[in-house]
Amino acid sequence: MTLEDERLAEEAKQQRLEALELQENIISLAGTMNAQSTQGIDVEQQSVASQEHSDVSKAIDPPTSLITDTFLFEKHLESDSNVEKPTGDSGGQFQFCDDMDGLLHDTFKGGPNEETKKIFNLIEEGQQELYPGCKTFSKLAFAIRLFLLKCDHKLSNVAFSDLLELLRSLIPDAKLPTSFREASNDLKMLGLDYMKIDACPNNCMLYWEERVNDTSCHICNTSRWKSKSTTGTKNSRKILTKVLRYFPIKKRLQRFFMCSETARYMTWHENERKKDGILRHPADGTDWKDFDKKFPRFAQEPHNVRLGLATDGFNPFNNMKILHSTWPVMLINYNLPHSMYMKSEFLMLSLIIPGPESPKNAIDVYMQPLLKELKELWETGIETYDASSDQIFNMRATLHSTISDFPGYTMLSGWSTKGKTTCPCCHYETPSTWLKYSKKHCYRDFRIFLEQDHPWRYNKKNFNGKEEERSAPVRLTGTGISVLLSDFKNSLGTKQSKKIKDDNPWRKKSCFNELPYWKYVKCRHNLDTMHIEKNLFDNILGTLLTLPKKNKDHEDACKDLLELGIMPELQPQESADGKRIVPKALFWISIEEKRTFCQVLKNAKIPQDCGSNIKRYVQVKERKIAGYKSHDAHFMMNHLLPMAVSTTLHKDVAIPLIRLSAFFKVIWSKEIDIEDLERL
Known part of the structure; x- marks a missing residue:
């Protein structure tokens, strides 16, 4: 050494x-x-x-x-x-x-x-x-x-x-x-x-990088400042209209x-x-x-x-x-x-x-x-x-x-989730029908996603009166969307003119397309299951309990069936004295059955920390359930709804709702087998 x-x-x-x-x-x-x-x-x-x-x-x-x-x-x-x-x-x-x-x-x-x-x-x-x-x-x-x-x-x-x-x-x-x-x-x-980044109050631009010193929006000419809190004094200062925190x-x-x-x-x-x-x-x-x-x-x-x-x-x-x-x-x-x-x-x-x-x-x-x-x-x-x-x-x-959620899907992807082409999966081939009396679009042809030998494809009575032979549309890919929107010019901001044709489902070219790899991502935008589950549960409760603004079984819906020429047993009928009679659907339940339905939910014993105090949302006498949050809807959909419908509804209605509950249970599982998804 x-x-x-x-x-x-x-x-x-x-x-x-x-x-x-x-x-x-x-x-x-x-x-x-x-x-x-x-x-x-x-x-x-x-x-x-x-x-x-x-x-x-x-x-x-x-x-x-x-x-x-x-x-x-x-x-x-x-x-x-x-x-x-x-x-x-x-x-x-x-x-x-x-x-x-x-x-x-x-x-x-x-x-x-x-x-x-x-x-x-x-x-x-x-x-x-x-x-x-x-x-x-x-x-x-x-x-x-x-x-x-x-x-x-x-x-x-x-x-x-x-x-x-x-x-x-x-x-x-x-x-x-x-x-x-x-x-x-x-x-x-x-x-x-x-970082605090000043923004245009009309959402046109940010005052950053080369425009950090601008005093007004270069698109709508709106001032960067709201007003002066004090004028003519030593402590006068300008108030910003909008500030982004990054x-x-x-x-x-x-x-x-x-x-x-x-x-x-x-x-x-x-x-x-x-x-x-x-x-x-x-x-x-x-x-x-x-x-x-x-x-x-x-x-x-x-x-x-x-x-x-x-x-x-x-x-x-x-x-x-x-x-x-x-x-x-x-x-x-x-x-x-x-x-x-x-x-x-x-x-x-x-x-x-x-x-x-x-x-x-x-x-x-x-x-x-x-x-x-x-x-x-x-x-x-x-x-x-x-x-x-x-x-x-x-x-x-x-x-x-x-x-x-679904409205946020438009904000992030640019695809409109309203109108005739709402479905992002079916895109331009979305099968929709305008309901004359309900004044909204209806999307009834979901059977195209089923297997070709599925029995529902041949069920005319309970659907649109026709057999379904079409196959599911081919989904748009990221590269395909990039080509479609290559010449699309965005017009962002509340004061910008929206020069978009009514038949064009695209509202903008998403900012995520600027990422070099984004067009190669297959599943780019996902929907929050919690929002979907709560909206679905709201509609189920509203229809079963006949809640205002939540009930989907109303007179206008029966008139639409008459207009479409399907399900004659549910279409409005006229009595001998000239009065219009609306037939009762299979899922209709009496006042006492509605109270029994609410009582089952109210008396449910829930483990500690598993859910909130659900019984405070249930009003048995008024036959109403209101005020619950998303997690409450999730718990009731997965655990309480099957018990409530099995005691009050006809089996032909209760069984589909129980299966729907089981579907969400599988989706919410911590471990999902691919074979289970295929069976769903």
Whole structure:
């Protein structure tokens, strides 16, 4: 061994000793984070729930909504028995969500890049005692708790700064930020920042990139500013008309890999997923597999991220008298196990599209910042440190699909879900009939999707009086849609003229077509089953109980049967004295039977935490069920409806409804056999 080799060996030994000494110092602070992990999670979960029913400008606090992405993992591990829990040196109780000492230990392996080291150094600084002798909170943990408090109680920025000043005067030795701005800057270093992007009030454009300094919309010439709050004074300021809040996703995706435990689950879909042909996860579907065949280089790297996008409008004011619709856009990390990726702590809030009205087709305008980042993540990727393997890799990402209700399908895909060509699967060949008296379109020819030898194809009496010999239409592919819309010019914004022919089912060219790979995705837009199930349950109840505006068996419907010339036994008839008589359908039930139906639902004994108190929605005397939510409809559809219909309805009506309930049960199963789907 040469003198140079001996010198290098001595330096390596000295570095190891320094690392061990630093690790011992970090372990001495581990009790601080362990104590707060059990105290802080409930507050963080409450903050997520409170954001859904709060004021947009205060309750939806962007920095706080991002904090929950990182610090709730341990709660899930304790409650989910399907996910293997990692074990550590503390008697099997591995404290992950606040286990900063384990996170810091990874920095000394030599793997992290400079940007990752900066974040780790900030976390290390945050692990300092809040004040000398404090064993309950660290500096960083207390700052996060204050942000959660601000969100839960709708504290303004000024009130937050005043609270910090009070605490600093009460505890002079406390290491607290001096103001809200300083506290926010510390969190921005962790990737918990967001962008405010001004928008045209008519949803025409965003004031960003080359138009960031414009003072009016270049499309409709509407001013960027609403008004001046005070004029002629020193404190005069302009009020923006509309502001989009965008949460960048690159750093947030990187944070999934910065701790060894979450990094391990980011490759679960490739390394630990069962591959036995049972559908449990999107990776088990044909769409995922076909995408891998089309882009093998992307599929070879299991660290690459697959994302789902979901959006819907809600009223943030918890007051239905106020007509307001705010649209959050959420991202779902499909790399994680199926028991984890839909948990609130792993969902990523990407956009908050302000109200007071729905953006409708102009949602594409607000998607621009997200699409720009998605294209960068696909084309170039971003250098990311994987703590589980102590390696740096180039992380790429793709948008797997979108999820929405049926009206939201139009906003995301561009295909109109109203009129003659409502069905996206049948597209231009949608068989529809205009009902003269009900004044709406009817889609009766669903038998084309059945097998050629199915008995319903030859059932004339119970359908349209004809045998069905047609086959199902061939679905439009992504490449076919790209060719169809190659010359389509979008006209977005509330003041833009809509020069679209009535027979054209396309309302716009979707912004997702800008993604290079989108036309090769087979199942691009998915419908939310919860919305479909609730709407179907509403119509079933409305028809059985003859509820106003929900009943589908009315006099106009009988007149339409006469107009169509089908089902003569249900068509209106005239009595000897000239009065019109509407025949009763097979599913008609008497007043007493309706009360029995309601009584079955009211007396049902539901296990704790399985559903809400459903009996408070049931009014037996009035023969009415109202006020229930989507989850209540889901529970009643799957478990209570079969019991209620079996006691009150004719078997020819009860059996189809029971089978319908069984269909939704299979769809909602955690594991679905492909053979079961084919039988359905």
